[in-house]
Amino acid sequence: MTTERPLAFDTLAIHAGTAPDPATGARQVPIYQTTAYVFRDADHAAKLFNLQEVGYIYSRLTNPTVSALANRVCALEGGAGAICCSSGHAAQIMALFPLMGPGRNIIASTRLYGGTVTQFSQTIKRFGWSAKFVDFDDLAALEAAIDGDTRAVFCETIANPGGYITDLDAVAAVADRAGIPLIVDNTTATPYLCRPIEHGATLVVHSATKYLTGNGTVTGGVVVDSGKFDWSASDKFPSLSQPEPAYHGLTFHPTLGAMAYTFHSIAIGLRDLGMTMNPQGAHYTLMGIETLGLRMQRHVENAGKVAEWLEKHPKVKAVTYAGLPSSPYADRVPRITPKGAGALFTFQLKGGYDACVKLIDSLKLFSHVANLGDTRSLVIHSASTTHRQLTEEQQIKAGAAPDVVRLSIGIEDVSDIIADLEQALAQV
Numbered sequence: 001m002t003t004e005r006p007l008a009f010d011t012l013a014i015h016a017g018t019a020p021d022p023a024t025g026a027r028q029v030p031i032y033q034t035t036a037y038v039f040r041d042a043d044h045a046a047k048l049f050n051l052q053e054v055g056y057i058y059s060r061l062t063n064p065t066v067s068a069l070a071n072r073v074c075a076l077e078g079g080a081g082a083i084c085c086s087s088g089h090a091a092q093i094m095a096l097f098p099l100m101g102p103g104r105n106i107i108a109s110t111r112l113y114g115g116t117v118t119q120f121s122q123t124i125k126r127f128g129w130s131a132k133f134v135d136f137d138d139l140a141a142l143e144a145a146i147d148g149d150t151r152a153v154f155c156e157t158i159a160n161p162g163g164y165i166t167d168l169d170a171v172a173a174v175a176d177r178a179g180i181p182l183i184v185d186n187t188t189a190t191p192y193l194c195r196p197i198e199h200g201a202t203l204v205v206h207s208a209t210k211y212l213t214g215n216g217t218v219t220g221g222v223v224v225d226s227g228k229f230d231w232s233a234s235d236k237f238p239s240l241s242q243p244e245p246a247y248h249g250l251t252f253h254p255t256l257g258a259m260a261y262t263f264h265s266i267a268i269g270l271r272d273l274g275m276t277m278n279p280q281g282a283h284y285t286l287m288g289i290e291t292l293g294l295r296m297q298r299h300v301e302n303a304g305k306v307a308e309w310l311e312k313h314p315k316v317k318a319v320t321y322a323g324l325p326s327s328p329y330a331d332r333v334p335r336i337t338p339k340g341a342g343a344l345f346t347f348q349l350k351g352g353y354d355a356c357v358k359l360i361d362s363l364k365l366f367s368h369v370a371n372l373g374d375t376r377s378l379v380i381h382s383a384s385t386t387h388r389q390l391t392e393e394q395q396i397k398a399g400a401a402p403d404v405v406r407l408s409i410g411i412e413d414v415s416d417i418i419a420d421l422e423q424a425l426a427q428v
């Protein structure tokens with residue numbers, strides 16, 4: 001008997017989740033631009049609605065192009081199941097949805113994408129949910145923040161914007177002791193640099209808008225479930241472990257085993273919240289992922305060279321790139337992101353806020369945009385844009401103080417990237 005040889009990352013990035021189209025032999029995944037799917041007969045339709053047979057009903061729930069993407073990201077992250085959503089922010093709500101209820105809370109890292117801080121500190125309150133923000137380097141504070149109503153712990157692998165790397169294993173151990181899942185936003189690392197499930201994460205979320213798609217064309221999100229969490233071990237997750245009235249009394253776990261969370265997310269989450277990815281969007285992201293490994297390699301290589309160069313520049317006060325030996329998080333790189341510390345980091349200018357604004361207005365190759373993970377090099381002054389809704393104290397905690405500029409290093413020739421920074425810094 002032969003055991004099937006597992007495929008390597010770069011092979012999975014091209015092949016996972018897809019096969020030649022059975023109807024036409026089309027080699028590339030077709031864009032199934034359809035809303036609905038014809039049932040074979042009334043019995044087939046009933047079985048699909050009962051989750052007794054897996055198949056396509058309506059594209060708010062599932063679509064073959066979107067499923068191909070979900071299965072590919074699932075394979076790259078080493079998960080059991082995945083769903084795609086209309087954006088990264090939709091993926092975050094979708095990830096929390098099966099776990100939460102009015103009065104429940106999550107514990108979130110202080111170092112998060114600015115939009116996530118706003119979503120968690122303001123908007124989720126409308127659902128009766130709340131978030132407590134804690135410095136995840138202080139494991140005792142994290143443990144102390146967890147209470148009887150806590151249903152998840154949330155952090156980012158490489159935190160946006162500050163070049164911070166979370167000690168995922170340590171955080172996962174705290175969540176595990178409390179019997180609650182760890183959700184990791186792996187957007188800025190991508191599964192090429194880190195696979196959070198291997199470090200104890202229960203769920204992984206992505207903004208596919210960024211590196212997965214890779215060239216700034218569409219918004220998208222993905223939620224990957226490890227399939228490893230025992231939802232029935234306590235009474236904390238009744239939507240999964242008890243008969244669910246929203247799905248004619250089906251008990252998702254343990255009935256559906258490792259797929260309980262994924263099926264819940266499709267059958268109830270996508271059905272009722274409708275934060276669905278469209279097949280065109282999925283197509284762009286599938287194209288992007290084919291070159292994910294190649295791109296990430298170059299992103300990391302360029303980021304390392306730019307960070308080193310900036311650190312020596314007389315007008316630069318500090319560079320927060322975990323790939324630099326000077327970073328307090330450098331020792332986490334070999335363990336958490338062994339192929340590199342990503343391509344997103346910040347630096348501080350000695351000239352403060354005004355110097356930052358002058359620098360940004362002087363850059364030519366860099367695009368001044370509220371985005372990251374593009375093939376193009378991008379720059380933004382977080383304090384006046386993405387992190388603007390935060391108080392100055394929150395900005396500083398999030399690594400987005402007024403004298404900080406954030407870079408997302410692209411895959412252009414690195415000499416051109418450095419030359420652009422050099423001419424712009426000369427004008428500061």
Ligand SMILES: *Cc1c(COP(=O)(O)O)cnc(C)c1O
Nearest residue numbers: 087088089113160187207209220
């Ligand atoms: C962009 C981003 C998000 C939000 O994703 P959208 O696709 O813009 O909704 C969440 N987390 C991180 C780390 C991001 O960079």
